[in-house]
Amino acid sequence: MHIQQAQENMNRLIIISGCSGGGKSTLLAELKRRGYTVVEEPGRRVVSEELKRGGQALPWIDMAAFLRHVIQLAITDWTRAGTANEWIFFDRGVVDAAANLEHITGKPYLKRYGISLRYHHKVFLTPPWAEIYAEDPERRHSFDAALAEYGLLVTAYPALDYDILAIPKTNVADRATFVLDALSGNGE
Structure with missing residues (x-):
C-alpha cells in the first residue's frame, strides 16, 4: 500500500521547467490564479536569501x-508536497539543480537525487524564447547561458524516464490550458 500511495502522490507533483526567461514564472502565476498550488523556484529563493544575508552561495560567485x-x-x-491530494506545480525541481551540479562537477548527482525523488512522468518545458528573455537582479546570466542550461534539461529528464512536453510559445492563458489539458488527458 505504501508503494501505491507514493506513486499516487508522485503523480500530483508537476514540474514546469525549461529555458530561463521562457515564461515559467508567468505561467505558474496563471496556474496559481486558477486555484492551483505553486511552489516557487528554489534557485530564486536561494539567491534572494543569499543576497539578504550577504552570502556567497550565488551562481555568479560559487x-x-x-x-x-x-x-x-x-x-x-518535494517532501512537504509528498502527501498532496491535488496537483502541485513546481517552478523547477531537484532534477534541474542536480543536472547542473553534475555538469560542473562531473559527479553523479542526477542519479543520486533524480531516481529517488520522482515527480509526475510528464515534465513541461518552456522552450527558449529570445523575444521575452530578460536579465534581472536574480537572473544575471546571458541568453546563451540559458540555452546551455536548457540543453542539459532536455537530456537530463528523458535520462530519468520523464516525458518532456514543450509548452507552446503563445499567450499565458493558452499555455496554462495546454498544461492542464495534457495532465487530464485532453491534450493528447
Missing part, C-alpha cells in the same frame, strides 16, 4: 555551493 543549497531546498519542497 555555482556549486549555490546548486547544493538549491538541491536541499528542492528536497524540502
Whole structure:
C-alpha cells in the first residue's frame, strides 16, 4: 500500500521547467490564479536569501555551493508536497539543480537525487524564447547561458524516464490550458 500511495502522490507533483526567461514564472502565476498550488523556484529563493544575508552561495560567485543549497531546498519542497491530494506545480525541481551540479562537477548527482525523488512522468518545458528573455537582479546570466542550461534539461529528464512536453510559445492563458489539458488527458 505504501508503494501505491507514493506513486499516487508522485503523480500530483508537476514540474514546469525549461529555458530561463521562457515564461515559467508567468505561467505558474496563471496556474496559481486558477486555484492551483505553486511552489516557487528554489534557485530564486536561494539567491534572494543569499543576497539578504550577504552570502556567497550565488551562481555568479560559487555555482556549486549555490546548486547544493538549491538541491536541499528542492528536497524540502518535494517532501512537504509528498502527501498532496491535488496537483502541485513546481517552478523547477531537484532534477534541474542536480543536472547542473553534475555538469560542473562531473559527479553523479542526477542519479543520486533524480531516481529517488520522482515527480509526475510528464515534465513541461518552456522552450527558449529570445523575444521575452530578460536579465534581472536574480537572473544575471546571458541568453546563451540559458540555452546551455536548457540543453542539459532536455537530456537530463528523458535520462530519468520523464516525458518532456514543450509548452507552446503563445499567450499565458493558452499555455496554462495546454498544461492542464495534457495532465487530464485532453491534450493528447
